[in-house]
Amino acid sequence: MKKYSFTTTIHKEGKWYVVQCVELGVASQGKTVAEAKKNIKEAVELYLEDVPAGEIPRKPSIVGTLEVAHV
Numbered sequence: 001m002k003k004y005s006f007t008t009t010i011h012k013e014g015k016w017y018v019v020q021c022v023e024l025g026v027a028s029q030g031k032t033v034a035e036a037k038k039n040i041k042e043a044v045e046l047y048l049e050d051v052p053a054g055e056i057p058r059k060p061s062i063v064g065t066l067e068v069a070h071v
Contacts, residue, residue, distance in 0.1 A: 010033060015031065017030050024059070027043070
């Protein structure tokens, strides 16, 4: 069994923490950060069940920061 690492982002929307797997485009949510992390892991595992091992789609991602001025 091959293991993969993916990039995730989490942000709060109202009462929910929304988490996205950047490379796969899979998203989930939870009422806490821990619940959101648990849910995205499950969502990614379910997503990968239908993908042959050698064909994991990986959208290239560049993670960086952006600096802007607010007037």
